[in-house]
Amino acid sequence: MTEASEKINLLGLSPTKMEEFFASIGEKKFRAQQMLKWIHQYGEADFEKMTNMGKGLRAKLAEISEIALPEVVYEDFSSDGTRKWVMRMPGGSSIETVYIPEKERGTLCVSSQIGCSLDCSFCSTGKQGFNRDLTVAEIIGQVYVAAMSFHEPGERRERRITNVVMMGMGEPLLNFNNVVDAMNLMMDDNAYGLSKRRVTLSTSGVVPMMDKLGDVTDVSLAVSLHAPNDELRNELVPINKKYPLKELIAATNRYLSKLPDRRKATIEYTMMEGVNDTMEHAEQLAELMKQVPCKINLIPFNPFPNSGYKRPSNNRVYRFRDHLINEGHIVTIRSTRGDDIDAACGQLVGRVADRTRRSAKYIKAVQLDSNQ
Known part of the structure; x- marks a missing residue:
């Protein structure tokens, strides 16, 4: 036996x-x-x-x-339809997974690692350090739990999850093989049947792995940019010291050129008061992004204890957005959802007995062009 x-x-x-x-x-x-x-x-x-x-x-x-399923140690459903789970992994550490319903889609944010080694200065996950990669079962298990929360086992599931974003804890490209296998499952007709346009991988800019990704899949791409120049990005996103903006932009364009359609990249830009939210930064970003077919998603910073950063005012965010739009860019601003269940950066796990602080600030970071 x-x-x-x-x-x-x-x-x-x-x-x-x-x-x-x-x-x-x-x-x-x-x-x-x-x-x-x-x-x-x-x-x-x-x-x-x-x-x-x-x-x-x-x-x-x-x-x-x-068929070993994730251990759900906490779940809560918001009045606005947002759903959030804390799942404990073997070894005792936990991750969070969040489902956000919208008018024409339901988006699930999925983690790829426990902790993160990139240590972006504004990210609560990076402050934990790196624990380990998630297995394929642990990645796809997050999708399983969310998908099955809408019906009883044995019943054919409803298609409530239409989009998956690999934007949770960790850098997906540093867990390459497991992430690719998990995304293949998400897109397989016998599993979750998601469109390649509706599965998005977000990277902070691991350039060699971006090129490798383009050789094996054609999922949608998001880039965690957060700064419009190398000096500032070196401070906020340290991997930029190894792969500066010129290389990152070139890699993004190479990936997009391999896609069989005219999809755009999503550029994620977390705005922090007095750090990267001035009109000078807006001008630099507008100019920089003219090199990339993209949509820009502005993410007002969601403070966590001892972060050292503050959220900019709405007026500051709107001025920044308006300049980008006037320069011809497609721009969205992340909206807040699930406040009544602490579906925001680091709020929930502090109330659950584990050592992680999962960031959900990217949950609505991507506006996929699947409906265009």
Whole structure:
């Protein structure tokens, strides 16, 4: 008998790896499609209830594999439809996942790592340091929990999640293989069936991995910019010292050039009072972004204890936005959602007994052009 700790967690197998698993136990490849549907479309984790698989196969699956789901230690649903979960990972650390409903979409923000090694000066996650990468099962498990929160296990799920943004805790490109496998699951028709235009990866600018990403997928791209010049970005986003703006912009354009359509990148710009929110910064950003087909998303800073930064006034944000628009850019401002359940930067996890402080400030950071 295989010990439970040695069992293969089918939750994290990509379509290709699921086929390889069934082939390894002498089963036909079509079993992979059946299993993917049971797990991701019906939310079923009990092999005995998978009625289109024979009794012998179900017994074999129970012996050598499992569907190990994330441990949800806290969940809350806002009056505006926002949903938020805290999930504890093996080892004791936790992450947060947030679902934001909008008129024509439902966006889920997903984490790729516990902590982060990039240490951006304004990010609460970076203050924790880096713990470890999340596995494919831990990444896709966040989507599973959110998707299945709308119905009972065994019922075919509704398509309530239309968009996924890899903008939670961590730098996705530093957990490359697991993130790519998880995104493939998100887009697979037998799993979540999301459009490549509706799955977005956000990076702080790991240039070599941006090029590698363009060779294996064509999901949408967001860039965490936050500063319009190298001097300031070196301070706010330290990876800029290794990959400065000129290289980042070139890599962004290379990625966009590989896409089969005319998608734009989303440029994320967190605004901090007196730091990067002056009209001079607006002028620099407007000029810089003329080099990239993009949409700019302005994110008023959401303060957390000892951050050292403040949120700019609304008037300051609007002036900044108006200048960018006057220069011909598409610009949005992130709106706040889920206040009644602390669905904002670092608010919730401080009330839950764990060592993380998940930032949800990017939840509405991307305005995908899927509806255009």
